[in-house]
Amino acid sequence: MIGSWMMAVSLLGLAGEDGARNTGGNSPVFVRTFEERKPFEGTSPTGPGIRVLAGEGRAGTAGLVIEREPASGSGSAMVSWSLPIEKLRGARVRVEAFARAEGVSPPPKSWNGIKVMLHVRGAGDEWPQAPIDAGSFGWSRVGFTATIPDDSKSADLALGLEQVTGRVVLDDVRISILSPRRTAATPAANATAAEARPGHGRLRGVMIGTKVDADDLTTLARSYGANHVRWQLLWDGFPNGPADTATAEEYDRWLGRELDRLARLLTVCRREGISVLIDVHTPPGGREQGTSVMKMFRKPEHQAHFLRVWDRIAGRFHDDPAVWGYDLVNEPVVGMIPDGVKTWPELALEAAKRIRAIDRGKAIIVEPTPWGSPEGLDDFEPLPGIDGVVYSVHMYQPHHFTHQGVYDNPGRVSYPGVIDGKPWDKAAIRRALEPARRFERDFHVPIYIGEFSVIRWAPGASGRDWLRDVIEVMEEYRWDWAYHAYREWDGWSFEHGPDRNDHTRSPSLTDRGALLKSYFERNPRQPRP
Template identity: 70%
Template sequence: MLGTLAVAASLVLLGDSGPVFSRSFDEAKPLEGASASKDGARVEKGAGRSGTSALVVDRPASAGAGSTSVRWSLPVEKLRGTRVRVEAYVKADDVAKPPKSYNGVKVMLHLKGGAGDEWPQAPVDTGSFGWTRVGFTRAVPDDASSVDLTLGLEATTGRVAFDDVTLTILPPRRPAVASASASKPDPRHGPGRLRGVMIGTKVDADDLRDLARKYGANHVRWQLLWGGFPNGPADKATPAEYDRWLDGELDRLARLTPVCRQEGITVLIDVHTPPGGREQGTSVMGMFRKAEHQEHFLKVWEKIAKRFRDDPVVWGYDLVNEPVLGMLPDGLRNWPELALEAARRVRAIDQKKAIIVEPAPWGGPDGLDDFEPLPGIDGVVYSVHMYLPHKFTHQGVHGNPTGLSYPGVIEGKRWDKEDLRRALEPARRFERDYNVPIYIGEFSAIRWAPGSSARDYLRDVIDIMEEYGWDWAYHAYREWPGWSFEHTSNPDDPKPSPTLTDRGALLKSYFARNPRPAAP
């Protein structure tokens, strides 16, 4: 049974933006209306950041993994339609690794609305660490019926302290100020609209010719991926080992760009594996743990830009695939800061090609609610990946159940085309707010979804992207068979289908809208 305490929130309302909720736990009655001690949650004097009070949640290992949290119900009528920033200082002692990545230390909102329940939360490490500020930004739906703030532990043991917790309404976003550059590069300088695919790491000349001639795609997102996803050998590689791998991959790309040019295929270079790789078990990127990985990452982009700045086949540079930060050590750049520095270094070398930036975490549409355009950089395209609802698109993968149909009820709520549109709304909103282009670098549905579900899902996602005029790349072509549109829906059949699948026919029908290249 969850030990959850409903607590009346103390509020400070300052117009349309500013602090809405704050708690230092030095108030006269910091947990008025609740008795925290019986469930391991209490306010302790001297446990705070400066010897003041803090909220402490304590679950000893002898109690077994479980959940204890304190919950504040916030005034939803004040928060509907706003963007809010949640921040807290957290200190942990011996917090055990939980069974799921979304369990553990909770600094979390629970949003209820017409589209269902959402649980956005701050990334917080396990183990032991000193006082660290964590936080996240989230848009509250216009139709939200309730907003709760939760602090505590979920499905784990250990001791965690919380101090100086705030929830702030952010001011409305303003369009980015136009750059003073006299020659703003056009991020859509390819062959018109881009409709294509993410490609596997073993794709060669014949595969590219098939993609163009058999299916009609005019674009590939070229992943520089080392050793598989999400965790390959890069997390343990030396800088020299990483550079040897990268140089080999860039040599391969340079060998195949003439084929792409002949076939009318525009290339986006995607650093799928950055220096430092991803931590085992968390997928946090090493470059958000160590400064040397960040500096190496910047040099990687200098190398790529120098090598491909004069290649007309290369449309742009996707700085990193699906960034995941976790808690950031002092002195390291966060993702917007690191992306800005990488973009500046690319622009110092190549002033023409598009620079593609995905938000953290995982490049999801919601990440753009916690992102601002890179200041002073021309030709930036903002990219998200579309796999929502995840339980449907990834059924049978990573322990997810199978048998989920689209359209249909998935995780207790109905999903159809309008729900997909709502899921993509953060990207549409970002596009409108800042007048910037959007690119969908990945979207897919597992091939063994029941009946025509995968095709129907892809059709609705593509229809929305086409309506909005977004460029896109399907995930994936001749990579892992689970995402292959050339394989049947039978998970036990490892070979491509001798005939066109329903998903292949669907993609081919959209690729037919692409302009064809002139004869070489």
Template identity: 40%
Template sequence: MKSIRKFLLPLLLLCLTASAAPLKSDWKLCRGATLETRDGKQYLRVVIRPEEKEAMNCAEAEFDLAPWADSMVELTIRARAKGVSAPVNYYNGVKFMLNFTDETGKEYWNNVVRLDGTFDWRDISFAALIGRPGKKSLLKLGLQESSGEVEFDLGSLRVTKLFGAPAEPYTAVYSDTVASAPQFRGVMSPVRFKAEDFDTLGEWNVNLVRAQMIRNWGKAGTDRDLGEYDVWLDGMLDHYEKMFPLGYRKGIRFVIDLHTLPGGRYESGEMAMFHEKEYADHFIAVWKKIAERFKDNPAVWGYDLVNEPSQIRRAPYDYWNLQRRAAEAVREIDPERPVILESNGWDAPETFRYLAPLKLKNIIYQVHMYKPGAYTHQRVKVRDGRLKPGEKPIPYPGKIAGTDYDKEKLRRDLQPVRDFQKKYGARIYVGEFSAAIWAPGAADYLRDCIELFEEYGWDWTYHAFRESPVWDVEKAGTNRGDIRPAADTDRRRVLLEGFRRNKVN
């Protein structure tokens, strides 16, 4: 990699408040890369032959991320491509990447994905959560695992702040009923309940169930037909209206969880309703309907507006404001019942760094805990769940993806949520946490999580009860073909130990 000196790129860092800061950076060129000036504009062109495609062929430049600390940003640049071959991995091909470390030295790679072939000049973009930047910060442009040609308009690069921590002070407000409510400990629901499920949950001493309305999980381009969506949703609401009294008689309260949203998700994982008005408006209408139907139902503890929101670019109906609109609509119908807000990035703990509190009464803030994903989700996306030849299972505690993981590392992962709780006086609810049944040390992982939740006074529900066998504490197995019922597992015992803290039903 050779350095081009005195060829400096002015990067205009533009945020939503219209403030701008120039930044100059030397570009280090890679194989096949040239810098060109045409009509007063600077361009980076990378041409890679087929025999050279296996490597990362990217030019790179350093720049300062400090102005974007504790923010989610969108990086955008204009590019065009010609004959870029399809890469083996979806995250390679045309490469527009931000590679940086945080203050602890942990390294991050954020970039565009699924981009190859031929296309004319257009904006390409991705989002990154910056957190607390460390020493390394590199912008990379080029190709990886692909041959062909790509060109970037360097003057078009923009860094836009999507979300940042609010500056003004605020203290969450809770009614006496919500503030004095006991700590809740329970489970996520099956896709559909059976009456006998509540006998088991009663025996376990569960006092909360997150009732998920879910279909098409993991699929893109679904739930576009709103008429058909409403038929499905009404059927789920009918089901829960019949089931809730059975649980309520056992001392169980319910969170209504809209797991599948109108318009579904794009291939990127983003919700369509963040970008398409038809689905955004329907989302509000759905919550008005749910609130009208359940406002007088004593079994319902709260309304969980959006399961695992994901917004990775600018959106006209962004994840926070759309939830705000829904909460305000619910409040007009049901003034007191808790409304549950989820954070961005699939409700990840780190996104609480830039989460703004909602200035309404009785707002509860939900987080999902699956860190580290390399451990909790090991082989979950493998069709048969089997280890590859020579592959070893990942144990907990231990070194996971290069990081030493134990209870104290989990504590550090959850620290942004704890900071949010203390800063705003917010009630925190862990809506999901789990580990695959074949993950070595899963019981220890669950115990460490629960001990942290209890230390912080957070409500929690385990994912999940009699839903997917991969997470079922009443089953055991080393792969999908080996899963079998198990009368007693160490994971089940950990949960029951936690549920014993509930008041006796």
């Protein structure tokens, strides 16, 4: 029910800040306001507790109420409608609704719970769905965007409660076929946007750990040849850490300490010719435990704090030549959006405008939701009216290979080979990165790969071979890139050998280290004192 399909589903902001729909010229194929004379026309609810009640809707109108009592135990209460599949095949569709809930129990599986979901039948069954909280919450925008496969035979919309109890009210449910994505008028389809990026020359480097010091930076530049670092502003953990429970004052004190440290070490970066990208890895409010959704997409006060953070960073570093750019936030995850809270494109645009009011020249890096995945760019458009924006994705596909032995992923997965039932080789890597390449061609904007890596204990030469193929594709496209990571957690280290239990750096250059160094050495050499 989940897996590869969910990687193709991008969670978007579904409406403007005032709650008005942002469908533009999109074509609706299904609408239910529950003010219809026959709201259940074409369907039959399954399970008790499903009804339309006056006064329960978002504007005091009718709403769809679905209830399951605590004594109900396992089971579901669902209602579904068949959709016109002949209109949907091959189309990108947006499914959106408003929801509020009371006392919904925690789902036993991640795909259970409150359902706003499609069931698409074709070569196989797929169930893309909106991520929706358990518990109690007020009116919130929920939804997702998905592409309906060309071979689909049928599609249904399902609303309900699955394997949980409690009460949910749904209103203003809409499915729209998205208009063809706007494309740039120029240049030619095969042109590269590399020359459009801010700064000078190619950037090949690393993401660095939070404890890197002057000697580490000097070694990175002089022994390896890297000319770039992505500088994490990370508060003791990812995805969860102290920011999840910190006050705004505590966050600002932490940020001040980190910015002071950055300012001290920028002296070394200037001397060594290292271009720095400042990355807000931990945003105000942190992330919600268990979901990784950023709290700044739950409360407007966190968004206001986020904007102040960028006023502060840009105000401090706008005239430092070692700072190449500003990465607005690492791997945004949005989820549900309450009324009065900006979507990620809206918030990113506001942050970019505020940075440009202070700093006209440095790059502004924007990652798509969810998790900065390449697929996220298929449902993103460039920030309007802002010069010098670079669009960034992270590359860890296939996840069961790159993250084997991390979390609950199994080990001993080799590359190239069949992984998760699909053949993975350089051609597959190229396909995985195609959304970024397509975005570059469509809009003539620069692409930056802010993270890519594979765990160091991947079998045999698998890790090196995967890295080689990813780098060769990036080099072909002339993308700037940062390997994850240098002197951070040693699972990603290119200075450690393949024994996961050996936490000492190898006395000799590893095969991964030799590969990266061979590309770092292509960087333009900077004169040093």
